[in-house]
Amino acid sequence: MADALLTVENLAVEFQRNRDRIYAVNGVSFSIAPGEALGIVGESGSGKSVTLLSVLGLIAENGRITSGSAVFQGRDLLKLRRRELEEIRGRDIGMIFQNPMTSLNPVMRVGDQIMEVMLTHHVASPKEAYRRTIELLEEMGIPEPEVRFRNYPHEFSGGMRQRIMIAIAIACNPQLLIADEPTTALDVTVQMQILSLLRDLRQTKGMAVALITHDFGVAANFCDRLIVMYAGSVVEVASRAEFIRRPMHPYTLALKESIIEVGHRHREVRAIPGMAPVLTSPPNFCAFADRCPFAIDRCRNERPQLRSFGNGHGVACHRAEEVLELVH
Ligand SMILES: Nc1ncnc2c1ncn2[C@@H]1O[C@H](COP(=O)(O)OP(=O)(O)O)[C@@H](O)[C@H]1O
Ligand code: SF4
Ligand SMILES: [Mg+2]
Incomplete structure (x- = not known):
């Protein structure tokens, strides 16, 4: 795709575990267009997380990328230095994960955590970052944002914590949001609320979303296009309509x-x-x-x-x- 935001080609990732070599990702290719929602679907262990973590330079120490490229806005992320990737992560590519409790800092006020990402990436002055944090909390549907700014993660419910994670992920207005099982730990009602929040954000901000999920229904509901992964390979790719029809x-x-x-x-x-x-x-x-x-x-x-x-x-x-x- 010539005008793709992210193009991953022939990505392969192996892990070494004791005597075993694990072939976790085996020649995966896909692309995401600006503003598109791409679903990455498959059972647990099919290589969904490793695929996207590799693209972000975040795989475990015993992992190795053995082939491929991941071109984001004209630059191959797999060839960048750690510093360059750190600049892109959190600024141009936002991320949310399954368990917000492990991703949030338990001893830091949530407002400061949202501000921090903007300050680290130099996209706002402290004053602007504060104003924007209040705005973001509001956009996330969190009541009394000035009060909630000062609360700690444990003072929020699971769904509210995930909203705070989303606020952190989108604080710098990324072009791509990677959401790895963002609703798996939540009950069904809250899951729907979070997905609908993500859908609204996509519409208002025009950002692309890569949604990783083991739930085909969730992906088909939310995404324009889906890829299905099995044992580290893409076994099927198509639009939502095609997946429903045939x-x-x-x-x-x-x-x-x-x-x-x-x-x-x-x-x-x-x-x-x-x-x-x-x-x-x-x-x-x-x-x-x-x-x-x-x-x-x-x-x-x-x-x-x-x-x-x-x-x-x-x-x-x-x-x-x-x-x-x-x-x-
Ligand atoms: N650090 C690691 N060491 C060894 N194997 C790993 C490691 N991380 C992931 N794997 C293996 O890679 C495969 C894909 O994992 P993953 O991408 O996390 O699956 P998914 O996200 O689809 O559930 C699995 O077989 C998993 O066991
Ligand atoms: S029929 Fe298709 S999916 Fe089934 S084992 Fe053969 S190649 Fe694989
Ligand atoms: Mg996973």
Whole structure:
């Protein structure tokens, strides 16, 4: 995509754990356009967080990026020095994570934490930063912002803490917000409130959002476009409309918990038992084969590449045509 905000190409990340090499991300490519909401969906362990943490230079010490590029506004983030990346993080790219309690400083007033990010990145004077912090708390739907400014994280509910995390993440007006399971720890009502807040922010500020979630419904609800990951690979990419109209990858079908009668054979694609594998050898095969009702010998011997099916819809499955025929 020529005018993309972020273009990740062929990203591969490995971890060393004791004697094992873990192939966590295996040649992932995707892009995000300015203002777009991209959903990154997959079960726990599918490589969603590692993909985006690598782009931000935040993977664990035992991890290594073995290939790829991540071009953000013309610069390859994977080639930048630590200092240059630190400037971009929090200023041009905001981040929110699953558990706001571990990301907020428990002994610092929340208002100061919001101000701090603006001061660190030199985007506001102390006076402006204070004014903007009050504004942000208001925008986040936090009543009595001048009073709440002086409170500590433990004086807020989980949902309110997540709102404060969002305020910190967007304080410098980033072009891209990365939200890694931002609502997973919250109950359903609060989850909806946070998602609707994020949706409003996208509309008013025009920022792009990369939403990482294990919940296909949440992604399909919130995002313009989705990528589905499995065992460190993108197995399907398409617009929301395409995913609703004709999901194609057997794993996507299972993720959607579709219990579908497959054509005249009345075969069902069910949420498939088992777990996402941790790969300790390079995936020269389809990592989904052990759980896939469509698997054939070829799937165990050859890695399926992402193939285009028009409308920006890509699927990495040897049998995508047949699955499409059977299911739709
Ligand atoms: N520091 C680490 N050491 C070893 N393996 C890791 C480390 N961090 C992540 N992994 C492995 O990488 C894979 C992808 O993890 P992750 O991106 O966190 O998954 P997700 O965010 O999709 O739940 C998992 O198999 C996980 O065990
Ligand atoms: S490549 Fe084979 S095992 Fe993998 S999803 Fe497609 S049919 Fe199933
Ligand atoms: Mg994760």
